[in-house]
Structure formats: C-alpha cells, structure tokens
Amino acid sequence: MNDSNGLGFYLPGAVLLLATVLKLPALCRNPRDELLRSVCVLLALATAVFACTAIPTLIAVNRITGVPNAAAPLVFSLLTAFSGANIVLILHWSSTPEEAARARRRSRLCTLATLAVIAAVNTLFLLGDAPEERLRDLDTYYATTPYIREMILLYIAAHTTAAVTMTVLCRRWAREVHGGLRAGLALIAAGYVLNLLYDVAKLTAIGARWAGRDWSVLSIQLAPALASVSALLIATGFVLPLISQHVTSRWRMWRRYRMLRPLHQELRTATRHSIGLSAGSWTPIEIRLTQRESDIHDGILAVNPYLHPGVREQALRTELDAGRAPDEAQAVADAAALASAVVAWEKARSAAQRSAPPTADMVLTSPNSPQGLVRMSLALAKSGTVRSFRQSAILESSSL
Structure with a gap:
C-alpha cells in the first residue's frame, strides 16, 4: 500500500497541509478557541x-540522521x-x-498520557x-529484539487504547445527535474499528x-490496507458534518x-432603494x-402610511373564525392589510399625490421575525382571504 514514490501519501498530505493553512487565519483571530485550536493541531x-510515513521520507530520515530505522520512533510518535x-478534538467538540x-x-x-507514551517510545x-x-x-523483523520489541508493543497498545476510546466516545455521542453529525460519528467509529483490526493483525x-x-x-x-481504509473513513467522518x-x-x-418571492414581488414598485447585485448570478x-429582506422592509415602510388596522382586524377575525391557527391567521391578516395598502399606495402615486397620509404606527406584526415574513x-401567494381583500381594495380604488 505504501508505494515507493510516496505519491499515495504525499498527495493527501498536501491537501491536509492546504486545509491547515486555510485554518490558520481563523486561529490567529481566535487563539483561545479550544475547538479551533484542536482542529488545527489535528x-x-x-x-x-502522511508526509513521514511515505517510503521516500523514511529513507531520507534514516539517511539524514545516520541511524538505521530512526524513522520508526518518529512515525510511532506522530501516530500516537x-x-x-x-x-482531544472529540472531547472539545462534544462538550x-x-x-x-x-x-x-x-x-x-x-495530552500528558500521549506525551508520556511518545517519550517512552523514543527512550x-x-x-x-x-x-x-x-x-x-x-x-x-524486530519482534524479539529487546527494547525494540517493547517499543513496538507500547505503540500498538497506545494505538489500541486510542481506538477503543474513540469508538466509545463517538458511539456515545452519536446517540444524542442526528443528521450529518451522527453519520460522521458513525464513520469515525467504523474507522477506529478498522484500526482495532489493524492492531490485531500487527x-x-x-x-x-x-x-x-x-x-x-x-x-x-x-494491516496497511486496513489503515488506508480506516484513514479514509475517519477523514470522511470528520469532514461530513462540516459539509x-x-x-x-x-x-x-x-x-x-x-x-x-411573493412578498418581494408584491412590494417591488414600493421599493425605491434596491441596488443591483454586482456579482450577478454569482452573488452568494x-x-x-x-x-431581498432589506427590500421587503423598505417596501413595507413605504406603504406603511396606507395600512389600516381595521382591514387587518377584519381579516384576522375571518381567519380565526375559519379555525386557522393564530400564527397563520396573523400572517394572513398582515398579508391582506399589506395587499390593500399596496393598492392604495399605487393609486396615490398614479394620481401624483403630493402629500401622503400621516405616517401611522406599524400595523403589521409578521415582519418582526424571519419566520413571520415567510408566513x-x-x-400572499396562496390565501383566498388575501385575494378577496386585494380585489376589494382594487374595486374601491377604481370607484374613487
């Protein structure tokens, strides 16, 4: 699995290096964010x-140090x-x-336990x-060599302990969450189960x-085949919730x-300060x-002098009498009042009316929240009550 040119390790390493560099500015802005710091360290x-387990790197480390197999404790230390x-990341992420x-x-x-194992491996x-x-x-090859044997067994024992710990933490947390996070945790747990099989093979x-x-x-x-699939599952598990x-x-x-859109279209003539999107279809x-929300609020402010509380109250009573839920009834009442106000505003504009009615207090309640605007x-798009009040406003306007 570890090819002699190391591309199978260097390419994923390059991608991870890019991800690390992209995260550094955020860490510089928030150096005390423990979760972000854990992500950057990971x-x-x-x-x-990935860089140090490639065959060319192993050879280079051994040659540079002049010590045969000097790369072994380096790799064991990095994996630990x-x-x-x-x-650490799971502990911060789930807390x-x-x-x-x-x-x-x-x-x-x-962290202290990890450092202790790394010190023992190198010693x-x-x-x-x-x-x-x-x-x-x-x-x-060195399974029976004193001290080297203990180094190998210590690394595998630490690796197994970490795999069991991660599997337990991920499965425990997965029972409390849903969606992409739960799927990601399941993949991480599956990856660490393969890590356990890797340890068993070793x-x-x-x-x-x-x-x-x-x-x-x-x-x-x-063992390397299991480790490769494990690394893929774990990496996907960490990335999936973010995506x-x-x-x-x-x-x-x-x-x-x-x-x-229906609300924006209703107010399109009353929106006077809307600007074009400079990036066109590429606009985020x-x-x-x-x-769009700013245009809607501007349009509501423009027609506000023409909103009549009586229209809203009448529409509200109609909806409540029909058994509509209070939130939906208020939304329909607001929409009916707004539709009537837009008709009156357009009539006043077409008549070149120089002075608008005195600005009234805000009649509508739905614009106070994003959910209210959507309702x-x-x-406006579906309610027969709104259509009825709009038509009545049009007839009244044309008879004047």
Missing part, C-alpha cells in the same frame, strides 16, 4: 503523518500524537458550555539495537514471529429566499437573502 499532525489529538471545564481537564490528561528505541534498516516489516503477526512462524503478510499487506452543515445552511437560505445566497409571503 490537521497539522495528519499532514505530518495524532490518536491523542483525535480524542457543552457547561462541560467545557471538564473537557479541558480530560484533554490535559490525554526504548535509544536503548535498543536495530542495525538493519527495515522500511516495511520492522514490526515483525499483534497476530508479532505473536507468530514469537512462535517461530512467518505471518508477516498480516503486518506488511493486511452537511454548510449544505443544509445554504439550502435553508435558498428555500427562504424562494419563499419570500447570503447577500441575495439579505438584500406572510406564503399567505
């Missing part, structure tokens, strides 16, 4: 893991640090504001003797070596933007939605 360590960073202090304590404990390597360079089968190969048998294929071929949240947020904004939905817009 991305940086993941980049280092990455496992610890995963746990509520009330649990933040406890999450910090657990994170410190995890054992220094105490041991591994004179022959082994790039792919170090685990089984330990089985080592055990066979102790028994005088050669099952190194488990360590050289099966899901982004897509869901954009979809909701587009949906609200579309549902506000956030800007589109903000401008009001839907009422």
Whole structure:
C-alpha cells in the first residue's frame, strides 16, 4: 500500500497541509478557541503523518540522521500524537458550555498520557539495537529484539487504547445527535474499528514471529490496507458534518429566499432603494437573502402610511373564525392589510399625490421575525382571504 514514490501519501498530505493553512487565519483571530485550536493541531499532525510515513521520507530520515530505522520512533510518535489529538478534538467538540471545564481537564490528561507514551517510545528505541534498516516489516523483523520489541508493543497498545476510546466516545455521542453529525460519528467509529483490526493483525503477526512462524503478510499487506481504509473513513467522518452543515445552511437560505418571492414581488414598485447585485448570478445566497429582506422592509415602510388596522382586524377575525391557527391567521391578516395598502399606495402615486397620509404606527406584526415574513409571503401567494381583500381594495380604488 505504501508505494515507493510516496505519491499515495504525499498527495493527501498536501491537501491536509492546504486545509491547515486555510485554518490558520481563523486561529490567529481566535487563539483561545479550544475547538479551533484542536482542529488545527489535528490537521497539522495528519499532514505530518502522511508526509513521514511515505517510503521516500523514511529513507531520507534514516539517511539524514545516520541511524538505521530512526524513522520508526518518529512515525510511532506522530501516530500516537495524532490518536491523542483525535480524542482531544472529540472531547472539545462534544462538550457543552457547561462541560467545557471538564473537557479541558480530560484533554490535559490525554495530552500528558500521549506525551508520556511518545517519550517512552523514543527512550526504548535509544536503548535498543536495530542495525538493519527495515522500511516495511520492522514490526515483525524486530519482534524479539529487546527494547525494540517493547517499543513496538507500547505503540500498538497506545494505538489500541486510542481506538477503543474513540469508538466509545463517538458511539456515545452519536446517540444524542442526528443528521450529518451522527453519520460522521458513525464513520469515525467504523474507522477506529478498522484500526482495532489493524492492531490485531500487527499483534497476530508479532505473536507468530514469537512462535517461530512467518505471518508477516498480516503486518506488511493486511494491516496497511486496513489503515488506508480506516484513514479514509475517519477523514470522511470528520469532514461530513462540516459539509452537511454548510449544505443544509445554504439550502435553508435558498428555500427562504424562494419563499419570500411573493412578498418581494408584491412590494417591488414600493421599493425605491434596491441596488443591483454586482456579482450577478454569482452573488452568494447570503447577500441575495439579505438584500431581498432589506427590500421587503423598505417596501413595507413605504406603504406603511396606507395600512389600516381595521382591514387587518377584519381579516384576522375571518381567519380565526375559519379555525386557522393564530400564527397563520396573523400572517394572513398582515398579508391582506399589506395587499390593500399596496393598492392604495399605487393609486396615490398614479394620481401624483403630493402629500401622503400621516405616517401611522406599524400595523403589521409578521415582519418582526424571519419566520413571520415567510408566513406572510406564503399567505400572499396562496390565501383566498388575501385575494378577496386585494380585489376589494382594487374595486374601491377604481370607484374613487
């Protein structure tokens, strides 16, 4: 799985490096954000893991240091640090504001344990003797060598502990959430289950070596394959909730933007200060939605002097008598009053009326919230009561 040119490791590492660089400005703006800091550390360590586990890097480290297999404790240390960073990230990610202090304590404990394992791994390597360079089968080749054997077993034990911890944390949290986050946690847990199988394959190969048998294929071929699929599942699990949240947020904004169209169309002639979207069809939905809501509020202010509380009250009574829910009845009443006011405003404008009626207090209640605006817009498009009041206003206006 680890090709001799290392492209299978360098390319994902480059992507992770880019993601790390893109996150750094946010970290500089919010250096005390523990979740953001954990994400940046995780991305940086993941980049280092992919870069340092490639065969060309292993060879380069051994050559530069002049120590055969010097890359082994480096890789074991990075993988241990990455496992610890995963746990720290999950602890911060899953904690509520009330649990933040406890999450910090657990994170410190995890960090200290990780550093202790890394120190022990490097100490054992220094105490041991591994004179022959082994790039792919170090685990089984030195399975009986004093200190090197303990170094390998310590790394696998730490890796197994992290895998069990992450699986438990993810499954426990997944029971409390839904949607993309739950799916992401399920993928992370599945990835760490494969990590456990990776550890089992490694330990089985080592055990066979102790028994005088050669099952190194488990360590050289099966374990790396499991690790590759595991890395893919874990990376997808971390990314999926972010993508899901982004897509869901954009979809909701587009949906609200579309549902506000009838209200925007109703007020299009009364909106006097709307500006064109400089980016045209490339304009982000956030800007589109903000401008549409701003246009709607400007239009309501323009026709406000022509809003009559009596019209609204009459429409409200009609809806309530028909058994409509209070929120929907208010939205229909507001829409009916607005439709009547727009007719009166257009009549006054066409008559070149120089002075508008005295500005009245705000009659409508729906514009006070985004949900209210949407309900009001839907009422303009669908309500027979609104159509009836608009038609009555048109007839009254034409008879004057």
